[in-house]
Amino acid sequence: MAIEQDLVNAVIDLDENKSYGLVKKMVDDGADPNKIIEILKKGVEEIGERFSRKEYFLTELVMAGEIFQQSAKLLEPILKSMEKASKSTGTVVIGTVKGDVHDIGKNIFVTLLQVGGYEVYDLGVDIEPIKFLEKVKEKNANIVAYSGLLTVALDSMKETTELLKTNGLRDKVKIIIGGLPVDEMWMKEAGADAFTDNAFEGVKIINEWLKSGGG
Ligand code: B12
Known part of the structure; x- marks a missing residue:
């Protein structure tokens, strides 16, 4: 539980290194990628709220996007290793x-x-x-x-x-x-x-x- 809140806080504080470190740790610990994405979303949602309240500005939105994007890259190997559906016709x-x-x-x-x-x-x-x-x-x-x-x-x-x-x-x-x-x-x-x-x-x-x- 603690690590999840730490990650939300690290994102809100726009602390890139801490965010990536925590995402890596969760990946290594075998956390569900869907769960990690939901936690990251909580963080960027708060950044969005602060942007609406004019406490954060465009620079912070850009940084939030960057943190999410880089974190998603860390998740890509697990997403890609997930089992392929047998035959999708879509x-x-x-x-x-x-x-x-x-x-x-x-x-x-x-x-x-x-x-x-x-x-x-x-x-x-x-x-x-x-x-x-x-x-x-x-x-x-x-x-x-x-x-x-x-x-x-x-x-x-x-x-x-x-x-x-x-x-x-x-x-x-x-x-x-x-x-x-x-x-x-x-x-x-x-x-x-x-x-x-x-x-x-x-x-x-x-x-x-x-x-x-x-x-
Ligand atoms: C990062 C960010 C940016 C970055 C985007 C970078 C990028 N490459 O995407 C930048 C800095 C460019 C940006 C710009 C702007 N932004 Co912005 N941004 C955000 C922020 C903080 C996070 C968005 C995000 O990436 N979330 C994480 C992702 C993973 O979540 P998600 O998109 O919801 O995706 C999940 C699901 O929805 C789903 N999903 C997504 N798409 C699809 C599609 C399908 C088919 C399916 C099935 C699922 C699916 O999959 C994901 C994982 O589950 C949000 C705040 C927030 N609450 O989200 C504001 C926010 C969206 N932005 C906002 C605003 C106002 C702007 C600007 C107008 C600011 C400005 N004054 O210039 C510009 C608009 C530019 C434009 N024309 O689009 C507002 C929107 C308000 C509104 N009601 O319209 C928000 C809500 C912030 C706020 N609270 O004010 N922004």
């Missing part, structure tokens, strides 16, 4: 939607999908709806995944789904959305089929879809 097109450049969570989700045996096309950040459409068509994808952390991301998600609809592709794909603010309301507004703020949960949802013949 082709996923994913991106952080237009207007939003947050990608740390998306990248974790992409790694997990790749580990799960999925064919993944990661478009990157700030992605216009047309780019999603083109890639879905080109790759004949059956899953579309939007990531977004800003409130404005909702409009972009909506727009993207609308474009898929008007091009006759909406019914050919399943759409999952993820990121800090997503909830059931977002899912409905964005015209999606599922939502989650946990990358591991996201992979489970997609696995279930494909098992039951969806997607």
